[in-house]
Amino acid sequence: MSLDEAGLLFAQTHEWAHIEEVDGQKIATVGVSAFAIEQLNDLVYMDLPEVGRVVASGDELGEVESVKAVSPLYSPVSGEVIEVHSDLPDQLEDLNADPYGFGWIVKIRLSDDSSVEGLLTCDAYQKQCSESA
Numbered sequence: 847m848s849l850d851e852a853g854l855l856f857a858q859t860h861e862w863a864h865i866e867e868v869d870g871q872k873i874a875t876v877g878v879s880a881f882a883i884e885q886l887n888d889l890v891y892m893d894l895p896e897v898g899r900v901v902a903s904g905d906e907l908g909e910v911e912s913v914k915a916v917s918p919l920y921s922p923v924s925g926e927v928i929e930v931h932s933d934l935p936d937q938l939e940d941l942n943a944d945p946y947g948f949g950w951i952v953k954i955r956l957s958d959d960s961s962v963e964g965l966l967t968c969d970a971y972q973k974q975c976s977e978s979a
Contacts, residue, residue, distance in 0.1 A: 848947030851880070855962060856971035857922035859904075862946070865923075865962060872956040874923045878910065880945045881975045886912040889938040892919075894951060899927045903961040907952065921954065924961035929953040 854862045860882035863874040883889070891911035901907060901921040908919045930952050934941060941949040956962070966974065 848944055849875075851946055852968045854946065854968060855922070855965035856968065857920060857965055858974065859920045859922075861920055861922045863922045863962070863965060865956070872959060873928070874925070874954045874956055874962075875950045876907075876922060876952050876954060877945055877950045878919065878941070879971070879975075882917075883942055883945055883949075886910065886914060886917060888913045889941060892935040892938060892941075892951075894930050894932070894935065895927050897927055897930055900957070901925065901927065901954065903958075903964065919951065922962075922965055923954055923956055923958075925954040925957040927952050928955045 849864050854864055856862050856879060860879045862877050862879050865872055865874050889910060889912050893908040895901070895907050902924045903921060905921050906918045907921050910917050910919055931950050934949070934951065
């Protein structure tokens with residue numbers, strides 16, 4: 847299931863979030879943008895957080911390593927990590943191919959709805975990327 851990039855929210859640090867309501871709770875599915883993956887290039891390692899970890903928007907979730915650099919992964923929202931895509935570190939080539947589907951990293955139960963307020967729309971994020979390229 848690949849998500850439509852236009853419907854996602856983005857952090858300035860290149861993580862995306864898809865917010866949906868599940869059983870009365872807001873859940874954010876979080877991943878890394880196609881732009882960031884392209885900039886990193888050949889991914890070789892990914893470190894993911896543990897289920898149950900509580901994060902605030904902007905907290906480091908883990909890291910992704912490429913042949914070029916090691917980059918931290920930041921949480922775009924505040925809440926509790928309720929699911930981790932544990933297959934992802936062993937299939938990083940699939941992250942390149944499908945960053946908005948197979949490439950999800952974690953699911954976070956939002957503790958603070960206002961943590962999404964600072965996120966960018968797809969258009970605003972693409973503008974940021976084009977200005978930094």
